[in-house]
Amino acid sequence: MRIKKSVSKNSISYSVIENVRDINGKSTTRVIEALGNEQEIRKKHPGVDPEEWARQYAKKLTEEQKSQREPSIIKFNAEKLIDADEQRSFNVGYLFLQSLYYQLGLSKITQDIQSKYKFEYDLNEILSKLIYMRILHPNSKRSSFEQAKQLLEGIQCEPHQMYRALDILKKESDNIQSAVYKNSLKLVQRHKKILYYDCTNFYFEMEQEEGLKRYGVSKEHRPNPIVQMGLFMDASGLPLAFSIFGGNENEQTSLKPLEKKILKDFELSEIVVCTDAGLSSKNNRIYNTLGSRGFITTQSIKKLKKHLKEWALDPSGWRTKASDKPINLTSIKNIENNKETYYKERWIKENDLEQRLLVTFSPKYKHYQETIRKRQIERALKKVENPSSLKKKRANDPLRFVTVKHATTDGEIAENMHVTLDESVIEKEAQYDGFYGICTNLTSDPLELIRVNQQRWEIEESFRIMKTELKSRPIYVRNDDRVEAHFLTCFLSLLIYRILEQKLDNNFSCQKIIKTLREMNVMKTSGDGYIPLYERTHLTDQLHEIFGFRTDYEINTIKKMKNNLKLSRKAK
Structure with a gap:
């Protein structure tokens, strides 16, 4: 002094x-x-x-x-105006995301890319800020640039540099995915033998087809051009790799190219690929019988050949884990409270493909399906009472139980349409209640195979998080390369979020985690430091304990906050 x-x-x-x-x-x-x-x-x-x-x-x-450390005394003047155009509030919640970003080696990866292409802007800053803002304040790239100014370190690049960086990120997308995967093995435990694959699509706010943006069947039932994404996820719930393809392409053909890339670039060989029925073409199944690979895929009982369907629905010959003695389903009592899983299996061979058909029956699942159908029938009856409300039927629409006739029994045109409940449709559908089928080339325990297949919900949840919390659509960039780069940032954001979720032992909802990070703001005081403006909770305590630094002191000195920044940039 x-x-x-x-x-x-x-x-x-x-x-x-x-x-x-x-x-x-x-x-x-x-x-x-x-x-x-x-x-x-x-x-x-x-x-x-x-x-x-x-x-x-x-x-x-x-x-x-x-x-000695004396308590800080900050004096404010009730008659003095704050300085014009001076930012006083900053977000520090992103520091936890930044810690994972650096532990995944992304700063080193971007540094290598920058050395390769010799451009002047800071690719590390651009990619990191795009990821942080995709989680905290997802929006367009330009909006992300403006929102990034609220971070403790702000943003130093220019908006046009952010768009130029997208072109480079697209070129290096495959290398980034494989490098991040290898780095993640040092950070978290990844169950890489079981891989889940699924596809979804994303719409654009445009009407004209262009490049990858093509008209197809939109998951959101939108009338806009779409692009499609294929995503591999491992059994630990972490995204592994992705690909982008045209909105009008068959999604079944997207599996093999991406899987080949994983086998080569990720150095994996003994894998089991788990998919839903829509992605399990005969060619995909045969491909995953080669080498040390395997497949597990759902199988619709309704679409089985007649003799296989009769075998699957036959009440005799069922088994449980607790007993090897055959069980007849007609002998099961107290279905509503029965949590047992019954199964039967057989090997089938068609053309060049030999596979194991495994069918399960769950009284609990049967009761669930019956309850859902009962509610749908009640809704269908209301439609019968009010025929003017009838619209086009969809797969799970209650109207599938309704029959509309516009002619009399003599074949003459009726003055009024005749609307009734079709009991035959209800009866036909009810026979499949409680049944579930999969096909596989594996010889593992039947109930373990069922458990593995049921975990497919996690990849569906990843798509939901990407579309809702991360707001990956609609897409505001138009150039195909930048579209793919946009999804690279979404993929990396999803990976970082999922790792954070695991480190928190999956104890908090996605909405709560992101909301907490977004609201972790501090106020800058003149020369003294930063005062937390957020509520200290069990979640913020866990974040600080896991990552080894704290931002929740009554006042964080400049020195202390600098140390926090240093710790958040520490590689694994």
Whole structure:
């Protein structure tokens, strides 16, 4: 600390000041204490030289500061306006995302890419900010740029550089995916033998087809051009790799190219690919019988050949894990509370493909399906009572139980349509209640195969998170390369979020985690540090404990916050 001497026309005043640096390293000064003018000092301390006394006093404060930590006293002036155009609030929740970003080696990956292409802008800053903002404030790239200014470190690049970086990210997308996967093995445990594959699509706010953006069957039933994404996820629930293809292409053909890339670039060989029925073409199944690979895929009982369907629905010949003795389903009682799973199996061979057909029956699942259908029938009856509300039927629409006739029994055109409930449709559908089928080339325990297949819900949840919380659509970029780069940032954001979720032991909902990170703001005070403006909760405590730094002191000094930044950028 030192003194500041202010000379005016009528007096000389003294104050104690010290040099400080803000979070970005910019040097400035702050006033520690105003000591008054010479007359006031002589009045309080007779016989002293005011300037010498001020120097000794500043020295004393310096020694006291070194010897002990005194509580910070921040003074505010109720009559003084805040400085114009000065940012006072900053987000620090992104620091936990930044820690995972650096632990995944993405800073090193972008550094290598930058050395390869020799461009001037900072690719690491651009990619990291795109990921943080995709999780915290998902929107267009330009909006992300503006929102990134609210982060503690802000953003230094220009908007046009962000768009140029997308072209580079597309070129290096495959390399980034494989490098991040290998780096993640040091960070979390990945169950890489079981891989789940599924596809979804994303729409554009446009009408004209262009490039990959083609008209197809939209998952959101949108009338806009779409692109499709194929995603591999491992059994630990973490995304592994993705591909983007045209909106009018058959999604079944997307599996093999991406799987070949994984086998080569990710150095995997013994894998089991689990898919739903829509992606399990005969060619895909045969491909996953080669080498040390296997497949598990759902099988619709309704679409089985007649003799296989009769075998699957036959009440005799069922088994359970607890008993090897054959069980007849007609002997099962108390279906509503029965949590047992019954199964039967057989090997079938068609053309060049030999596979194991495994069918299960769950009384609990049967009761669930019956309950759902009962509610749908009630809704269908209301439609019968109000025929004017009838619309086009969909797969799970209650109207599938309704029959509409526009002619009499003699074949003449009726004056009014005749609407009835079709009991035959209800009866036909009910016979499949509780049954579930899969096909596989594996010889593992039947109930374990069923468990593995049921875990497919996690990849569906990943798509939901990507579309809702991360708002990956609609897509605001148009160039195909930038579209693929956009999905690379969405993929990396999903991976970082999923790892964070696991580190929190899956104890919090996606909405709660993201909302908490978004609201973790601090207020900058002149020279003193940063005051938390967020609520300290069990979740914020866990975040601080897991990542080894804290932002929830009553005031975080400049030095402490710099250390937090340093720790958040520490690679694994």
